[in-house]
Amino acid sequence: MESRETFRYQKDNKIRNIIVTIVVIALIIGTAYVIYSNFFSNPLKQNVEVEAGSKLDIKDFIDTSKYKVTVKKGLTDQQARTVGNHTITLNVKGKDYDATVKVVDTTKPVIKGVKKWHVDVNSKNDFKKGVSIEDNANGKTTLKVNTKKLNMKKEGTYKITYTAKDASGNTATKTTKVQVSDFAKIAKQKIIYLTFDDGPSYNTPKILKILKKYNATGTFFVTGQWPEYFKYITAAHKQGCYIAAHSYTHNFNIYRSEKAYFDDLNKIEEVIKKYTGKYSQDLRFPGGSSNTVSRHYATGIMKKLCKEVEKRGYVYVDWNIDSTDASGNNVPVAKLIANGTSTYSKHLCLLMHDTGAKKTTVKALPKIIEYYKKHGYKFETLENSPFVYHQRINN
Numbered sequence: 001m002e003s004r005e006t007f008r009y010q011k012d013n014k015i016r017n018i019i020v021t022i023v024v025i026a027l028i029i030g031t032a033y034v035i036y037s038n039f040f041s042n043p044l045k046q047n048v049e050v051e052a053g054s055k056l057d058i059k060d061f062i063d064t065s066k067y068k069v070t071v072k073k074g075l076t077d078q079q080a081r082t083v084g085n086h087t088i089t090l091n092v093k094g095k096d097y098d099a100t101v102k103v104v105d106t107t108k109p110v111i112k113g114v115k116k117w118h119v120d121v122n123s124k125n126d127f128k129k130g131v132s133i134e135d136n137a138n139g140k141t142t143l144k145v146n147t148k149k150l151n152m153k154k155e156g157t158y159k160i161t162y163t164a165k166d167a168s169g170n171t172a173t174k175t176t177k178v179q180v181s182d183f184a185k186i187a188k189q190k191i192i193y194l195t196f197d198d199g200p201s202y203n204t205p206k207i208l209k210i211l212k213k214y215n216a217t218g219t220f221f222v223t224g225q226w227p228e229y230f231k232y233i234t235a236a237h238k239q240g241c242y243i244a245a246h247s248y249t250h251n252f253n254i255y256r257s258e259k260a261y262f263d264d265l266n267k268i269e270e271v272i273k274k275y276t277g278k279y280s281q282d283l284r285f286p287g288g289s290s291n292t293v294s295r296h297y298a299t300g301i302m303k304k305l306c307k308e309v310e311k312r313g314y315v316y317v318d319w320n321i322d323s324t325d326a327s328g329n330n331v332p333v334a335k336l337i338a339n340g341t342s343t344y345s346k347h348l349c350l351l352m353h354d355t356g357a358k359k360t361t362v363k364a365l366p367k368i369i370e371y372y373k374k375h376g377y378k379f380e381t382l383e384n385s386p387f388v389y390h391q392r393i394n395n
């Protein structure tokens, strides 16, 4: 009895050992396979983090100097902008491999179309109008505007702040000015906005001296033509003049495309920021918005630019009275004075130029200022002007 039981026990034990051995072998093979397929077979780096909206770089997944790699299935534009895991397939030496891409969003949204406001006392305004958010990722964005500091009942300059938030919680803020004025009162006043294009130049300090002498002020639409005089931008700004954008190169070939125009504009904006501490929100197109010279570069470009600059929060300013100092160098002083004082409107925006060659403009300026003083005009800059001077667009 005893030996039979022992035999049976040994038999059971043997079967169990075989099963255990099989399971262990299977586990070893399985583990080896997983290790092999993950670390040896698939040469692609996994879980690579990519910022939403950016392009994939194959080099982040595999050393392309060692392998011949082609993209079998990349991210669609939609996937590239969607936070989360996505799978791509790369072909390495003729074989396809998958890799997981982690799209993350750490970039702030961009608030567009923020402009300065000039509004009438007690008026109702939608300060979100024209303001939009651009984000690198898909998902809901929100825009809020904080107007707590704004008092619509009282004339003054106030600040309002926009806050944009994207789906990943990245936030951006942008602040702008709201000038509250009594429009009825302004309409009764006589105001002249002296404007000087194309500087800073050799003549800028002379112009500033004259403005100071008469306790007058003006707006300089500056260029980057003579960097050696950039310091006068700071001087003009400190004296209370307004620095606005004209063009960096002042070459009309900036009208060949929107991109060319804005590349040039951004360059002069950086100069303005550097020398005044802030970007300008006003600009004057070289040749004015009514120029026809741009036709040589691109048909319809001025119509497009006028719309686009406003979308980007700019006010573009032309003029309603011209000293005609652009018609040549050394235009006689008497002619400049006559032209510069030839209109009887209550609100004038006078075009003059600030370049080294316009010596007669400097000579005519005191007489022009004296004329307007005598006739009761206030001198102001375009920074807070409620008036917009636009000419007819011809291209």
Ligand SMILES: [Zn+2]
Residues within 6 Å of the ligand: 197, 198, 246, 250, 286, 287
């Ligand atoms: Zn100009």
